[in-house]
Amino acid sequence: MNGTSPAYDVVVLGAGPTGENLAERTRAAGLTTVIVENELLGGECSFWACEPSKALLRPVLARADARRVPGLRRAVEGPLDVAAVFEHRDEMAAHWQDEDQVAWLDSVSVDLVRGHGRLDGPRQVVVDTPDGETVRLTARHAVGVCTGTVTAFPDLPGLEDVRPWTNRQATAARQVPERLAVVGGGVVAVEMATAFQALGSRVTMLVRGRGGLLGRMEPFAGEMVADALRETGVDLRFGTSVASVARDDGGDGPVRITLDDGNSLVADEILFATGRAPHTGDIGLDTVGLTPGDWLSVDDSYRVTDVPEGWLYAVGDVNHRVLMTHQGKYQARIAGAVIGARAKGEPLDDGRWGRHAPTADSAAVPQVVFTEPEVASVGLTARDAERAGLKVDVVDYDIGSVAGAVQYATGYRGKARVLVDSARRTIVGVTFVGPGVQELLYSATVAVTSEVPVDRLWHAVPAFPTISEVWLRVLETYRDSDGTAA
Numbered sequence: 001m002n003g004t005s006p007a008y009d010v011v012v013l014g015a016g017p018t019g020e021n022l023a024e025r026t027r028a029a030g031l032t033t034v035i036v037e038n039e040l041l042g043g044e045c046s047f048w049a050c051e052p053s054k055a056l057l058r059p060v061l062a063r064a065d066a067r068r069v070p071g072l073r074r075a076v077e078g079p080l081d082v083a084a085v086f087e088h089r090d091e092m093a094a095h096w097q098d099e100d101q102v103a104w105l106d107s108v109s110v111d112l113v114r115g116h117g118r119l120d121g122p123r124q125v126v127v128d129t130p131d132g133e134t135v136r137l138t139a140r141h142a143v144g145v146c147t148g149t150v151t152a153f154p155d156l157p158g159l160e161d162v163r164p165w166t167n168r169q170a171t172a173a174r175q176v177p178e179r180l181a182v183v184g185g186g187v188v189a190v191e192m193a194t195a196f197q198a199l200g201s202r203v204t205m206l207v208r209g210r211g212g213l214l215g216r217m218e219p220f221a222g223e224m225v226a227d228a229l230r231e232t233g234v235d236l237r238f239g240t241s242v243a244s245v246a247r248d249d250g251g252d253g254p255v256r257i258t259l260d261d262g263n264s265l266v267a268d269e270i271l272f273a274t275g276r277a278p279h280t281g282d283i284g285l286d287t288v289g290l291t292p293g294d295w296l297s298v299d300d301s302y303r304v305t306d307v308p309e310g311w312l313y314a315v316g317d318v319n320h321r322v323l324m325t326h327q328g329k330y331q332a333r334i335a336g337a338v339i340g341a342r343a344k345g346e347p348l349d350d351g352r353w354g355r356h357a358p359t360a361d362s363a364a365v366p367q368v369v370f371t372e373p374e375v376a377s378v379g380l381t382a383r384d385a386e387r388a389g390l391k392v393d394v395v396d397y398d399i400g401s402v403a404g405a406v407q408y409a410t411g412y413r414g415k416a417r418v419l420v421d422s423a424r425r426t427i428v429g430v431t432f433v434g435p436g437v438q439e440l441l442y443s444a445t446v447a448v449t450s451e452v453p454v455d456r457l458w459h460a461v462p463a464f465p466t467i468s469e470v471w472l473r474v475l476e477t478y479r480d481s482d483g484t485a486a
């Protein structure tokens, strides 16, 4: 169909996890909603990020755990069954088909238009459909941009010719390269280095800074992950930047990587895990007075600043607040409720922790890094607190001393850090590093978002013998350090 569809209350551009949730929430608020998607419903997360990457990592973490359990070690001595891992990965990526998501969208009564969407002036979206037609969509109340991100590449001569891997090639790989170079020291880099080293690659990590891995987290997290990566055989090089890349043998051979110190190395593939760029280059931003290719900055109701009349919202990765699926979905729930309330002329409940306030975006973002050891964090780091001028008591505890950890694994290595706001005596940041800590994170998230006084936490009794007894040990350490009996 070439033409104009009936007007909707809300048009959502991009059906990743954020767009899907936004559309479902605006529909639940009684607003007619259409979503536009030009690849697969479910977005990067379902097909080339969270789901397939965690499927590659799960056997790696389970094997590492099993190797620390007396009586099991010999049973898991051998290499991973790569074909079976890839088969499981394929399943977790739904074989790159989205019919289940289409059925779900239908079940929540959201319409779908497939194709590339672009803004075309206020409240207008034009979609180029796969069959070469054009559909114009008009939004009565709001357009939500949820177009996510793509890999941000460094500016390197000859880069395109070497067919570099991004998260897409890494998570959907059909073969394990014998030698894999990974550029970057963030989350994608450490997770993919962990996975491919265990699958059989010889991994070299090229990290430009000297400050360690996982730069936004507590420094000990990056240090413990770095030590473990080295132990598995990863060649970890800090203070190293790539100067140029080229494929040997007329472009069909391995990649020759020249470093800024003049040294070089050869790899079969090179993965760029060098951060993300906004997917906004070709979505018609210029038609509404914005600059194509920019992040979309938003106010605390996810309305794009600098666009008059407040009809344009940006939710998820594209607003550059927090680049994670669960947080994009959190934002979508709030933005959907905000759009619904505004459409009905209702006041917003936007005080701290209110129904329409994105308080967790700044106070309590949880993240798990699925490396070996795992890293789980929420809220502030000690450095964040210092930068914010917030006085905190830092309580550290060696998780390996907890009875549950001794049960969990022989020679358990782990560390917990809990930050207590010195004035309010509430918890404002938690980091756990160690095997199996991912499932501890929600307890920390509840503690931070509830602003529960540490004195009350004494009544939250952790079961014996579980790793969660680390909470009790942290409370004891805090009590004994400041002398406040409880």
Ligand SMILES: Cc1cc2nc3c(=O)[nH]c(=O)nc-3n(C[C@H](O)[C@H](O)[C@H](O)COP(=O)(O)OP(=O)(O)OC[C@H]3O[C@@H](n4cnc5c(N)ncnc54)[C@H](O)[C@@H]3O)c2cc1C
Residues within 6 Å of the ligand: 013, 014, 015, 016, 017, 018, 019, 036, 037, 038, 039, 040, 041, 042, 043, 044, 045, 046, 048, 049, 050, 051, 053, 054, 115, 116, 117, 118, 146, 147, 148, 149, 167, 171, 188, 279, 282, 283, 315, 316, 317, 318, 322, 323, 324, 325, 326, 327, 328
């Ligand atoms: C390797 C990797 C692993 C990750 N692992 C995790 C994890 O374990 N946990 C976690 O929380 N986060 C993880 N993330 C981050 C997570 O993938 C993102 O935060 C999440 O996908 C963002 O969701 P989104 O909906 O905002 O954007 P996206 O998932 O990028 O979705 C955007 C959608 O918009 C569509 N689109 C774009 N432009 C247009 C257009 N013009 N017209 C129509 N459609 C358009 C795209 O096709 C896409 O479907 C990972 C990221 C990477 C790279």
Ligand SMILES: NC(=O)c1ccc[n+]([C@@H]2O[C@H](COP(=O)([O-])OP(=O)(O)OC[C@H]3O[C@@H](n4cnc5c(N)ncnc54)[C@H](O)[C@@H]3O)[C@@H](O)[C@H]2O)c1
Residues within 6 Å of the ligand: 153, 154, 155, 183, 184, 185, 186, 187, 188, 189, 191, 207, 208, 209, 215, 241, 273, 274, 275, 276, 322, 323, 324, 367, 368, 369, 370
């Ligand atoms: N488990 C999870 O929750 C999970 C997993 C993967 C990704 N993610 C999210 O996805 C986002 C993207 O992850 P990412 O690892 O790509 O980004 P990142 O920002 O976490 O890390 C990027 C890394 O690349 C380096 N870098 C940037 N530009 C460079 C350059 N020109 N040359 C060399 N190095 C360069 C940075 O110093 C940093 O080490 C993050 O926000 C992350 O939290 C989450």
